[in-house]
Amino acid sequence: xxxxxxxxxxxxxxxxxxxxxxxxxxxxxxxxxxxxxxxxxxxxxxxxxxxxxxxxxxxxxxxxxxxxxxxxxxxxxxxxxxxxxxxxxxxxxxxxxxxxxxxxxxxxxxxxxxxxxxxxxxxxxxxxxxxxxxxxxxxxxxxxxxxxxxxxxxxxxxxxxxxxxxxxxxxxxxxxxxxxxxxxxxxxxxxxxxxxxxxxxxxxxxxxxxxxxxxxxxxxxxxxxxxxxxxxxxxxxxxxxxxxxxxxxxxxxxxxxxxxxxxxxxxxxxxxxxxx
Numbered sequence: 001x002x003x004x005x006x007x008x009x010x011x012x013x014x015x016x017x018x019x020x021x022x023x024x025x026x027x028x029x030x031x032x033x034x035x036x037x038x039x040x041x042x043x044x045x046x047x048x049x050x051x052x053x054x055x056x057x058x059x060x061x062x063x064x065x066x067x068x069x070x071x072x073x074x075x076x077x078x079x080x081x082x083x084x085x086x087x088x089x090x091x092x093x094x095x096x097x098x099x100x101x102x103x104x105x106x107x108x109x110x111x112x113x114x115x116x117x118x119x120x121x122x123x124x125x126x127x128x129x130x131x132x133x134x135x136x137x138x139x140x141x142x143x144x145x146x147x148x149x150x151x152x153x154x155x156x157x158x159x160x161x162x163x164x165x166x167x168x169x170x171x172x173x174x175x176x177x178x179x180x181x182x183x184x185x186x187x188x189x190x191x192x193x194x195x196x197x198x199x200x201x202x203x204x205x206x207x208x209x210x211x212x213x214x215x216x217x218x219x220x221x222x223x224x225x226x227x228x229x230x231x232x233x234x235x236x237x238x239x240x241x242x243x244x245x246x247x248x249x250x251x252x253x254x255x256x257x258x259x260x261x262x263x264x265x266x267x268x269x270x271x272x273x274x275x276x
Contacts, residue, residue, distance in 0.1 A: 001063070004133060008141030011162050014055055018163060021053065022060045029069070040080040041071040045128075046148060056145050056163040058129035062206075066093045066132035072231070073130055078180050082189075082233035085246060086177045089239035095131040095206065098230050099176075099223065100124040102216075103199075103209055113199045117211035121194075123219070124201055124209060125234060129164025131206035135236055140167020146204050169208025171198040175235040176212065177243050178228055179250075189247045189255040190222050193240045210234075218258040221265035226256065 001015045009015070029039045041064065045057050061071040070083035079096050086094045103122040108114065114122075128145050143166045144158035153161060174196050179189045194212035201207045212218065222228070240257075247255045259265060 001059075004063070005142055008139075010142055014162055017053070017055055018057075018060055021055075021057060022063060025060070025064065038084070039069060040084045041069065042075050042077040042080040043071055043073070044075055045073050046145075047152065050148060050152060050160040054160050056128065056148065056161055058127075058145070058164040058206075059142055060163075061130040062095075062132050062165045065095060065130065066134060068093070070094060070096070070233075071130065072096050073127060074231075076229070076231050078178070079229070079231045079233065082177055082179045085179065085243060086175065086233040086235040086239065089177075089242040089246065090175070090235035090237040092236060093132040093135060094233055094235050095127070095135060096231050097125040097127050097131075097206070097234050099219070099232055100126045107199070107202065107209075109199075113197060115195060115197060115211065117195070117197075117213065120216040121211045121213055122197070122209055123212075123215060124203070124207060125169065125196075125232075126201075126203070126205050126207045129166045129206050131165065131167075131169065133165060133167075135170050136165070136167035136206065137170055140165060140206075142166075143204070164205065166205055166207075168201060169196045169206065169210075170236065171196050171208075172236060173238045174210060175237065175239045175243065176210075176232045177235065177239075178232050179247065180228055182227075187251040188226065188253070189243075189251070190218075190226070190228065190257065191240050191243045191247070191255045192218060192258050193238045196236075212258060214258040214260065217265065217268075218256075221268055222256045222258075225265070225267070 072079035
């Protein structure tokens with residue numbers, strides 16, 4: 001861990017705790033793998049975890065994901081499965097992120113940063129600090145979870161909220177993917193290709209500004225309209241074609257994808273489409 005972090009190792013005193021936790025998870029996996037070849041984790045990470053263990057598990061999660069064992073935060077079982085499918089499709093480490101807020105116009109300092117996307121195509125992809133170090137830009141490091149620190153430690157010097165790996169996502173190709181079950185046990189999914197832009201999110205956590213063409217409509221009519229959770233698996237490559245076919249084989253139906261303005265989503269109001 002110390003070698004991986006280098007100068008970004010701001011809390012060397014806590015690495016032993018983190019190492020013990022990682023060792024315990026890997027041992028549990030090996031002893032319970034059974035006839036299976038692969039494993040993923042969907043782990044509890046807050047708010048009870050910090051008070052019981054004295055740290056946040058994010059850096060450990062990032063290391064496991066980097067070694068081919070994706071970890072979904074907040075006990076998100078389908079998120080873990082989605083991560084693993086995205087990992088197989090891209091043959092590279094992946095992460096799981098919240099699909100957060102849109103990007104304020106005043107953050108777009110130069111138009112060329114948009115890379116041909118429009119402001120409505122942009123959103124913030126965020127999580128506390130679980131993304132593999134290889135998927136983050138230079139300057140990332142081990143820090144503490146700001147929101148948890150305010151809630152659990154009254155904003156004082158962090159102790160039990162330390163352990164995140166924070167930095168900006170590496171710019172480049174990306175694929176959003178989610179497999180999810182309905183209350184009636186029906187599998188459904190979405191997949192969308194886009195880019196992590198070379199823009200500064202000006203916030204904390206493992207975070208980046210992500211662009212997907214037609215994201216605002218896709219978000220409204222598929223993600224919200226389809227009752228998908230806020231987590232999305234993120235592959236750092238364009239892997240949509242593989243995931244599209246994989247979902248068809250697995251579920252018998254095609255995943256939802258972003259549609260151009262010339263095509264309507266089910267139930268979309270045609271009178272709201274400007275220039276349709």
